[in-house]
């Protein structure tokens with residue numbers, strides 16, 4: 558399989574007052590085309606920092622990050638913004654939908670800047686929301702809002718789908734349904750999904766599990782027996 562993502566000796570340091578905080582310290586890993594990857598670790602381990610650097614929402618202090626053959630650690634702010642807008646679909650824990658746009662408009666608004674974007678209505682149908690397209694976020698349940706957020710990310714037809722604790726605000730059943738949706742999208746579209754979580758049960762869904770501890774890689778495991786979202790329990 559082609560290498561899609563590569564982190565080479567990546568470090569991230571935050572300065573809070575005079576005190577430097579090493580959020581990442583010498584992180585190396587690679588991810589192949591089409592892989593479903595779970596980044597696992599305790600609170601504060603550095604998971605979101607990895608995802609944010611990968612998605613161009615944050616920058617590394619040192620080291621190199623390659624995505625689809627492009628070194629994103631070399632991009633200036635303007636090109637990084639374009640990379641983020643065109644290549645990355647984000648799904649967050651708290652959905653981040655625009656409250657005064659309905660479901661359809663939320664998806665269209667995000668997708669329209671992307672050249673190869675997909676049809677918003679088709680994607681909303683795919684995530685099981687064809688009868689809610691005119692609803693505003695406040696009229697939708699948490700699980701439905703997360704489906705809109707996933708539709709919004711997918712409609713951009715991005716290179717990568719990055720998900721930061723996508724089930725963190727959802728109950729067990731709804732959370733599993735959202736995981737099933739991400740799994741189906743990964744299998745059907747062959748899009749690479751990188752999902753950050755502290756929930757080790759979710760790791761069973763992955764092709765590759767990257768464990769992070771105190772800003773370093775603790776282990777990288779290839780999972781030969783990937784479980785379906787329906788089959789995992791926590």
Ligand SMILES: Nc1ncnc2c1ncn2[C@@H]1O[C@H](COP(=O)(O)OP(=O)(O)OP(=O)(O)O)[C@@H](O)[C@H]1O
Nearest residue numbers: 571573578580598599600601602603604605606607
């Ligand atoms: N903007 C920031 N300024 C200062 N320190 C930060 C900042 N962002 C993150 N950190 C620190 O970097 C470390 C890694 O944070 P990160 O958010 O990546 O962890 P995480 O594994 O995603 O945790 P959680 O599961 O709680 O979200 C933590 O010690 C955190 O306090």
